[in-house]
Amino acid sequence: MADTNEQEFLAWEEDVNYLVNVLKEVFESDDASYYVDELNEILYVELEGLADYSDEEIVEIAEPVLDELYMDFEDIILMPLNEKKK
Numbered sequence: 001m002a003d004t005n006e007q008e009f010l011a012w013e014e015d016v017n018y019l020v021n022v023l024k025e026v027f028e029s030d031d032a033s034y035y036v037d038e039l040n041e042i043l044y045v046e047l048e049g050l051a052d053y054s055d056e057e058i059v060e061i062a063e064p065v066l067d068e069l070y071m072d073f074e075d076i077i078l079m080p081l082n083e084k085k086k
Helices: 004-026 055-068
Strands: 032-037 042-047 075-080
Touching: 004 032, 004 042, 004 055, 055 075
Parallel strands: 042 075
Antiparallel strands: 032 042
16 A cells, blocks of 8 residues: 555646646647656646747636646746657
């Protein structure tokens, strides 16, 4: 049986994956990835096609999602997916 810390981590990871998938869906992205800067408590989410949206559109689309799916990060930063990583 997994210990409590491992269960908490798995639940947290599942929550982050869910958030990334919802963002991927609302931005109609085919691909997404994320990176967690644990030291600064920042979640970086890269979304394919994000560069097609203006800053205002990104805020308008992402804000309700981020408000609804609260994550305990100091900041969540959305960035266009670096196509060279593929």
